[in-house]
Amino acid sequence: MNRFRLPDHLLVEEGIFSRIKDVMADREPKIDLKKALLVTDENLSKIYADMLSTIRSNFKNCETYLVQGGSFEQAVALAKHVVMEDISVVVGFGGGTVLDMAKYASFVSKALYICLPTTLSNDSLVSPVSVLGTDGLKRKTFRCTIPDAILVDVSVIMSAPEIQLLAGIGDTISKYTALKDWKIDSAVTGKAIDDFAYMISKMAFNAICYNEEKSIKSKSFIKVLAQALVMGGLAMEIAGNSRPSSGSEHLFCHSLEENFPEIRIPHGIAVAMGTYAATIFHNGNMEKIRRILHQYNLPVKPSAWKITEDIFVKAWQMAPASRAERRTVLDTADLSTQNLSRIYGMIEKEFA
Numbered sequence: 001m002n003r004f005r006l007p008d009h010l011l012v013e014e015g016i017f018s019r020i021k022d023v024m025a026d027r028e029p030k031i032d033l034k035k036a037l038l039v040t041d042e043n044l045s046k047i048y049a050d051m052l053s054t055i056r057s058n059f060k061n062c063e064t065y066l067v068q069g070g071s072f073e074q075a076v077a078l079a080k081h082v083v084m085e086d087i088s089v090v091v092g093f094g095g096g097t098v099l100d101m102a103k104y105a106s107f108v109s110k111a112l113y114i115c116l117p118t119t120l121s122n123d124s125l126v127s128p129v130s131v132l133g134t135d136g137l138k139r140k141t142f143r144c145t146i147p148d149a150i151l152v153d154v155s156v157i158m159s160a161p162e163i164q165l166l167a168g169i170g171d172t173i174s175k176y177t178a179l180k181d182w183k184i185d186s187a188v189t190g191k192a193i194d195d196f197a198y199m200i201s202k203m204a205f206n207a208i209c210y211n212e213e214k215s216i217k218s219k220s221f222i223k224v225l226a227q228a229l230v231m232g233g234l235a236m237e238i239a240g241n242s243r244p245s246s247g248s249e250h251l252f253c254h255s256l257e258e259n260f261p262e263i264r265i266p267h268g269i270a271v272a273m274g275t276y277a278a279t280i281f282h283n284g285n286m287e288k289i290r291r292i293l294h295q296y297n298l299p300v301k302p303s304a305w306k307i308t309e310d311i312f313v314k315a316w317q318m319a320p321a322s323r324a325e326r327r328t329v330l331d332t333a334d335l336s337t338q339n340l341s342r343i344y345g346m347i348e349k350e351f352a
């Protein structure tokens with residue numbers, strides 16, 4: 001039995017949404033005759049009204065579901081609707097919550113899942129988990145599977161705010177320290193590293209690290225970024241956990257989210273900021289990380305996101321507790337206020 005699944009299609013093309021039926025024909029002949037459900041939200045349904053009717057026109061029978069909130073209960077109710085109505089294709093159009101809802105509902109209902117991202121801001125679009133709200137509590141991560149197809153329309157991605165692309169780059173850069181932390185975990189716990197997942201994650205990092213396309217709003221760059229994010233998701237699917245894409249730099253981001261909810265910063269930017277400090281803890285190649293952060297002009301200056309020295313220091317000091325079972329460099333790093341203040345000063349000065 002296969003331990004993991006891979007998507008049948010990953011295509012990055014302009015106008016791909018009008019050809020969903022043709023693209024899927026090899027895997028699902030006559031997909032257009034199957035009952036489909038298009039999952040999006042109200043805001044997107046206004047912005048992309050024409051695009052959504054193009055998507056719907058691939059299917060003879062396609063209803064639209066607008067996500068509100070995005071809780072676990074709603075995802076399960078949506079899955080029930082899919083089963084009861086004999087819907088066999090779920091199409092997710094959006095980012096974050098919309099895609100997590102569509103992914104989880106299709107997983108539970110065993111429907112085919114086609115993912116149409118409107119943003120490339122992080123690798124969750126292809127990860128084997130969904131993050132959903134649970135009654136008044138913190139958001140929780142639920143295991144599911146990756147999409148059957150990921151179709152990216154370059155023109156949609158290009159119309160999104162640039163910060164989303166920068167966040168996607170940041171989430172990919174963070175694999176540098178995530179992989180180092182995975183090695184530490186393996187050395188401490190004796191749990192083997194999945195070499196193939198490790199290699200794929202490294203390739204995703206290298207694609208962004210050694211990319212020669214200077215303009216991030218170009219078709220060729222968007223292709224590179226989409227592939228890097230998908231590789232990050234596949235690495236997690238193959239490893240069966242998030243270690244290839246998430247290390248101490250992600251713990252910093254989780255700690256910020258959980259302890260300082262007033263701070264609003266895109267996930268990918270927070271983990272890139274975390275990668276700077278985590279590379280110091282690892283005694284890693286600072287020159288390399290500095291070069292990439294500057295090359296893409298990533299906005300990682302903490303104060304630009306209202307992260308004060310005090311918040312920065314405390315977020316790092318509380319980071320290990322955000323996922324206590326994880327072994328990372330933070331178990332042995334110097335997390336003294338003095339050292340963390342020094343790093344805060346460095347990053348503030350460098351990205352003035």
Ligand SMILES: [Zn+2]
Nearest residue numbers: 122123171271
């Ligand atoms: Zn991430």
